Amino acid sequence: MRDFLEIINYVFIFYFVLLNGSYLVMSVIAIRTLVRYARRKRLLHLQEQTASGTAPPIAIIAPMYNEEAVCAVSVRSLLGLRYPSYGVILVNDGSTDNTLEHLIRAFEFVPVDIMPTASIPTAEIKTVYRSVDQKRLWLIDKKNGGKADALNAGINYCRAPLFCAIDADTLLESDGLMRVVQPFLEDSDVIASGGIVRIVNNCTVASGQVVDVRLPTNELARLQVTEYLRAFLSGRVAWDVLQMVVIISGAFGLFRRSVVIDAGGFSTDTIGEDMELIVRLHRHCREKRIPYKIRYIPDPVAWTEAPESMRVLGRQRDRWQRGLAQVLVANIGMVLNPRYGRIGMLALPYFFVFELLGPILEIFGYGLFVFSMLIGAISAPVAIAFFMVAFVLGVALSLAAVTLEELSFRRYSSYRDLFGLFRLAITENFGYRQLNTFWRVKGLWSFARGKTGWGEMTRKGFATSQ
Numbered sequence: 001m002r003d004f005l006e007i008i009n010y011v012f013i014f015y016f017v018l019l020n021g022s023y024l025v026m027s028v029i030a031i032r033t034l035v036r037y038a039r040r041k042r043l044l045h046l047q048e049q050t051a052s053g054t055a056p057p058i059a060i061i062a063p064m065y066n067e068e069a070v071c072a073v074s075v076r077s078l079l080g081l082r083y084p085s086y087g088v089i090l091v092n093d094g095s096t097d098n099t100l101e102h103l104i105r106a107f108e109f110v111p112v113d114i115m116p117t118a119s120i121p122t123a124e125i126k127t128v129y130r131s132v133d134q135k136r137l138w139l140i141d142k143k144n145g146g147k148a149d150a151l152n153a154g155i156n157y158c159r160a161p162l163f164c165a166i167d168a169d170t171l172l173e174s175d176g177l178m179r180v181v182q183p184f185l186e187d188s189d190v191i192a193s194g195g196i197v198r199i200v201n202n203c204t205v206a207s208g209q210v211v212d213v214r215l216p217t218n219e220l221a222r223l224q225v226t227e228y229l230r231a232f233l234s235g236r237v238a239w240d241v242l243q244m245v246v247i248i249s250g251a252f253g254l255f256r257r258s259v260v261i262d263a264g265g266f267s268t269d270t271i272g273e274d275m276e277l278i279v280r281l282h283r284h285c286r287e288k289r290i291p292y293k294i295r296y297i298p299d300p301v302a303w304t305e306a307p308e309s310m311r312v313l314g315r316q317r318d319r320w321q322r323g324l325a326q327v328l329v330a331n332i333g334m335v336l337n338p339r340y341g342r343i344g345m346l347a348l349p350y351f352f353v354f355e356l357l358g359p360i361l362e363i364f365g366y367g368l369f370v371f372s373m374l375i376g377a378i379s380a381p382v383a384i385a386f387f388m389v390a391f392v393l394g395v396a397l398s399l400a401a402v403t404l405e406e407l408s409f410r411r412y413s414s415y416r417d418l419f420g421l422f423r424l425a426i427t428e429n430f431g432y433r434q435l436n437t438f439w440r441v442k443g444l445w446s447f448a449r450g451k452t453g454w455g456e457m458t459r460k461g462f463a464t465s466q
Helices: 002-051 071-079 099-107 147-157 176-180 182-186 219-241 257-262 273-287 310-330 338-356 358-374 380-408 415-448
Strands: 058-064 086-093 109-111 125-131 137-142 162-166 190-199 204-206 209-212 252-256 293-304
Touching: 002 219, 002 293, 002 338, 002 358, 002 380, 058 071, 058 147, 071 086, 071 099, 086 099, 086 147, 099 109, 099 137, 137 147, 147 162, 147 257, 147 273, 162 257, 176 182, 176 190, 176 252, 176 293, 182 190, 182 293, 190 219, 190 273, 219 293, 219 310, 219 380, 219 415, 252 257, 257 273, 273 293, 273 310, 273 338, 310 338, 310 415, 338 358, 358 380, 358 415, 380 415
Parallel strands: 058 086, 058 162, 086 137, 190 293
Antiparallel strands: 109 125, 125 137, 162 252, 190 252, 204 209
């Protein structure tokens, strides 16, 4: 029995080596890439100024459902962006609170007659409005159909060649559009690009812009800051370098409208519509032999509110895992299929093994390790090896992500927040990471049971100053 348990623990040690080893490789790639990117920031700023006269029109599509607490601040943020030609399409997706009335009153919307220019199926459109004072601001009021359905409604009515899909609770930095459009200006094959998402809790917002960046006061939100840094500054930067981006956050993504329409728009059959669209764009373009690229840029920033309660955060992570499962199962034919290149041969298999099935293996590995320790069926070298690869290496990866943030962008300028970030990089690996793993396993169980729906996401709104 002792020998068997030790062998099984060695298997899980090997798994953790592969998992954290892949993260380590991504961190190394990200370090090299972000150092070069930081050096190019001044050049990119000059390119922005030069390209401002030729930048293509963009339509920003912001679905809203019961967003009364944040909708006005979000809209003002969108109206203050530095970009030469863009419009904003708000889509009220059958809100049951006062979101619609609040928007109409705040921005003087009046009904208008306008015909759609695409025909992606959506729930019934009730009324289309246009702001009296802000001519580039539109509002679509429709029956509830979900976020993907609301995005499709916006795509149908927009006329710009590019559209930016964002969440209603997202604040874009003033130069966000100009930066995220850069890949489209540099390469005509680019069909989608996305930027980093940061946590706005406890930051100060003035005129729709984040003017004072601070770590959240809520510990749960604080832990999510380091988690986001690791995901966006290490993971997605590396996937972009390897040309295997399969996720662009639904909070902030820019797309070529014609290609998305040809691919059928956003899927309303999944709660992971952001990843589903990206994977389907890969599939569509490869099957149609369309030259394409999907990019990730680490600098354009979107600020979003993170959950501050265990209940809400648990539902969010349950939903994310269900969405991942839906996308991967629906595209199982792409996995290990040479027809889909490195996406089919490398990216999707990685997500299957480490992101979809990984939480089950992690939970079982932690449980087996504890059980083996309790009955004395594990040797000291094996116990030390397990601790090193499961915890110490995880701490190192989190510290690397915080270091990347400090070296590249240094958004958190106070020493108190900086020390807080390094402290969180250590503590998140002892409890929070395992809790996340539990929620992800729960999400897989929800998927297996056929659970649907997003669940409630309560919002406090932004801390504003005049």
